[in-house]
Amino acid sequence: MKLHNLEAPASHKNRHRVGRGQGSGRGEQSGRGHNGQKSRSGSKLKPWFEGGQMPLQRRVPKFGFKNPFRTQYQALNLDKVSNFIEAGRLTETITVADLITCGLLDDKQKVKLLGSGEIDKKVSIEVHANSGSAKEKIEAAGGSVSIVK
Numbered sequence: 001m002k003l004h005n006l007e008a009p010a011s012h013k014n015r016h017r018v019g020r021g022q023g024s025g026r027g028e029q030s031g032r033g034h035n036g037q038k039s040r041s042g043s044k045l046k047p048w049f050e051g052g053q054m055p056l057q058r059r060v061p062k063f064g065f066k067n068p069f070r071t072q073y074q075a076l077n078l079d080k081v082s083n084f085i086e087a088g089r090l091t092e093t094i095t096v097a098d099l100i101t102c103g104l105l106d107d108k109q110k111v112k113l114l115g116s117g118e119i120d121k122k123v124s125i126e127v128h129a130n131s132g133s134a135k136e137k138i139e140a141a142g143g144s145v146s147i148v149k
Contacts, residue, residue, distance in 0.1 A: 079117020094125040
């Protein structure tokens with residue numbers, strides 16, 4: 001016995017040969033049952049078809065409006081910024097490119113600065129949007145927030 005001869009017992013299954021007589025166990029109707037749409041040839045039902053019953057996607061109530069043109073922002077809290085500054089991964093002048101390189105932001109995403117947490121360092125930061133509380137806390141620490149297009 002060599003390595004190339006080894007084979008798991010169930011690694012190769014024989015295919016079912018349907019329609020080859022009653023002795024095969026899959027003769028006569030070939031495992032399709034007796035009558036009905038799925039027993040005929042050419043039957044192509046969609047997986048979500050429910051036999052003419054009102055489909056689930058139409059039964060479920062729908063409400064509200066989703067604006068396809070909305071701008072989505074990735075949230076960035078002040079406590080996370082201050083932790084990264086204390087760890088030495090960010091300096092006191094922070095741009096969007098700095099946030100991407102240190103892993104706080106995915107590229108091709110806009111960032112919104114939120115005011116959760118405290119910051120005590122003087123920081124000048126560039127973001128796409130900010131909350132009022134975040135701007136107040138940064139300006140109270142002596143820093144500045146600038147909006148990038």
